[in-house]
Amino acid sequence: MAEFISAPLALAAEQFAKLPGIGIKTAQRLAYYMLNLPAHEVEEFADALVKARNGVQLCRCCQNFTDREVCEICADESRDKSVICVVESPKDVSAFERSGGFEGVYHVLHGLLSPMDGITAEDLKIKELMSRLSDAREVIMATNPTVEGEATAVYISRLIKPMGIKVSRLAYGLPAGSALEFADDVTLLKALENRNEL
Numbered sequence: 001m002a003e004f005i006s007a008p009l010a011l012a013a014e015q016f017a018k019l020p021g022i023g024i025k026t027a028q029r030l031a032y033y034m035l036n037l038p039a040h041e042v043e044e045f046a047d048a049l050v051k052a053r054n055g056v057q058l059c060r061c062c063q064n065f066t067d068r069e070v071c072e073i074c075a076d077e078s079r080d081k082s083v084i085c086v087v088e089s090p091k092d093v094s095a096f097e098r099s100g101g102f103e104g105v106y107h108v109l110h111g112l113l114s115p116m117d118g119i120t121a122e123d124l125k126i127k128e129l130m131s132r133l134s135d136a137r138e139v140i141m142a143t144n145p146t147v148e149g150e151a152t153a154v155y156i157s158r159l160i161k162p163m164g165i166k167v168s169r170l171a172y173g174l175p176a177g178s179a180l181e182f183a184d185d186v187t188l189l190k191a192l193e194n195r196n197e198l
Contacts, residue, residue: 009035061132063108063125065090073097073105080104082137086129086156088112088144096142104140107132112148113155126156138166145172145190 005013009031016027034042058064059071066072073079073093083104087093093106109124133139139160143149157167173191183191 062093062106063110063128064093064106078103082135083140084129084132084136084138085140085142086153087142088149088152092142104138109143109152112143112146113152114148121155124152126159129156130159133160133163133165136165138168141167141169 005028009028012031012034013024013027016022016030017024019027022030034045037045055067056065057067057069059066059074060069061074062071064071064073068075074081080103084107085096085102085104086107086109087096088109088111090108093108096102096106107125107129109126109129111119111124113119113121113124129139139156141153141157143153153169157169160167171190171194173187173194
């Protein structure tokens with residue numbers, strides 16, 4: 001039996017389905033939910049999205065999202081600007097900041113090299129990274145341990161190393177509290193390769 005859904009509701013569901021991780025069924029549930037809200041709450045929701053989209057820009061230093069010309073991290077004089085942590089997306093900056101253990105600054109690439117998807121070095125914020133290395137003593141490549149993440153880290157490190165700047169990579173291995181028997185082969189190998197002296 002065909003499912004009846006009005007055209008405006010179907011259009012709203014289609015828009016929700018464009019979001020990452022949202023399938024058509026979840027998109028329809030969200031659309032129905034929004035229709036059950038009071039009109040002023042839907043308007044506030046839509047207004048918040050438009051304001052976020054129009055009010056957020058890229059920091060001129062690190063390329064992270066900000067509502068200022070220079071983000072709070074880059075403007076913070078207590079941060080060590082000679083250590084730059086290179087990440088794929090603004091979400092990664094948030095993850096590091098939650099950990100509270102990094103006192104340097106960041107650089108957001110806004111993607112990873114992926115020739116299969118047509119993403120080249122010119123599509124990333126690599127040129128902006130290279131322009132801010134005059135005072136850098138270390139660049140930490142903190143891209144994900146995927147094929148694209150590794151390729152991007154290697155590509156950028158080859159550009160930076162001739163400048164005499166230390167380039168490091170995040171250590172990967174076993175998560176705290178995990179059992180060896182449940183670890184996959186690659187994770188175990190990385191744990192062995194990145195072992196530390198006690």
